[in-house]
Amino acid sequence: MNNCNHKHVAVLGAGIVGINCALTLKTLGFEVTLIDKEGIGAGCSQRNAGHFATEQVFPLAESSLLWQLPKLLLDPLGPMALSPAYFPKALPWFLRFMANMPARTRNKNSNAIKALNKNAIEYYKPLLKEANAEHLLTTDGSLLVFEGTPYEQVKKHWQHYHSAGVNVELLDREKTLALEPKLSDSVNYSLFFTDVGHTASPAKICDVLAELAFTKGVSYQKLTVSNITTNNDKVIIHSEDKSFTYDQLVIATGAWSKEVLAKLGYKLPLEVERGYSLDLPKNESNLPSLTRPVASAERKFIMTPMQHGLRLSGTVEFAGLKQKPNYKRADLLFKHAEKLINEISPFDPESADEDQRWLGFRPSLPDSLPVIGKAPKHENIFCALGHQHLGLTQGAITGSLIGQLLSGEKTDVDLTPYSLARFN
């Protein structure tokens, strides 16, 4: 039995990470209030690619990116874009990012990603079962397809994943098309990640898990938190005109976490990796174009079968939280998808429904690791944030680790690599 009873915890941020924290804490016996300025799953967790991407065990900081930097600055529609006006703001983050490129550091970070990804999908299963929503998780694997890349290079990619302990098969065109017959025969090879999963609706995952939490007694408050203070052993959350007192606080504010932690005197080198998605309705035959997520190694985007049809997602744009969306980046995803899929639904950017496009803010730290753990200078404040490209994947395990931490139990994963102390 743990020591949680009667403690009132505020979980700030109702994205996939905060929802999982609130649900686990309530199940463990805490009194829990979930707080968000927008709503349930209204941030980055709403319309992402729905890929439980446990194969993504390599940190993003890679030395081969260095020579691409000039191109990034010059091509606003490239898969990775950095607006020249934003460059000075992003520079400190990029310098830290580069410091994570040496092989030893990369290996260390990769091991820490693996520790979270290893059983990440398993942590979702009991929660979805309890929510009667097991249908929202499909574990048919995913494909990474190659068009022009020579076989030797593809094999190197396969070797890289295989050596990292990822279950992966290298398929030729015939075997790839046998799995996904609607793919175009421009695809020559693919890597088939057999242990990977996807959801047909990331928004519904948020909704059903939040609903389960509410049924168990979690309360919800729509509130923009403007400040956080502490008084003896209490945490006080302030909005413009009200204050609320709790025993403990979990900060799960995704891309907004830098500002939130600054109020408590912590530095967080978080940069927002803006990503876009474009939703296509079902095609004329009303059959799914794909049955599992298919990413393109060369075109750097992913296509996921969703309840409504097909979601195209990807691109990284460094332009902060405030710049207007550049939806041309979303529209461009269609140009790539029509090269890869036969019988794709038509899409005309001129007549598109505004709601088909989406911009999301990935909360990214330079070492590609989240912050999960106690705030170093506060006994009653905890962090669950910075999950970059993997927030959906790592949401349930993060919730579980936070539950163990607040209950004083041994955590399933050693939390040292994810500590906020690494930046403070």
Ligand SMILES: Cc1cc2nc3c(=O)[nH]c(=O)nc-3n(C[C@H](O)[C@H](O)[C@H](O)COP(=O)(O)OP(=O)(O)OC[C@H]3O[C@@H](n4cnc5c(N)ncnc54)[C@H](O)[C@@H]3O)c2cc1C
């Ligand atoms: C295009 C795209 C595709 C992606 N695809 C995948 C994928 O396939 N698989 C995967 O694992 N990940 C994917 N991701 C990443 C994933 O979406 C994020 O890592 C994840 O959603 C982060 O969840 P979160 O709960 O930390 O943050 P969020 O979902 O952004 O939630 C944070 C919440 O905090 C609230 N908040 C912030 N500040 C305050 C405040 N001061 N007061 C009150 N509330 C506040 C916000 O309103 C928000 O609701 C993708 C991201 C993008 C952009």
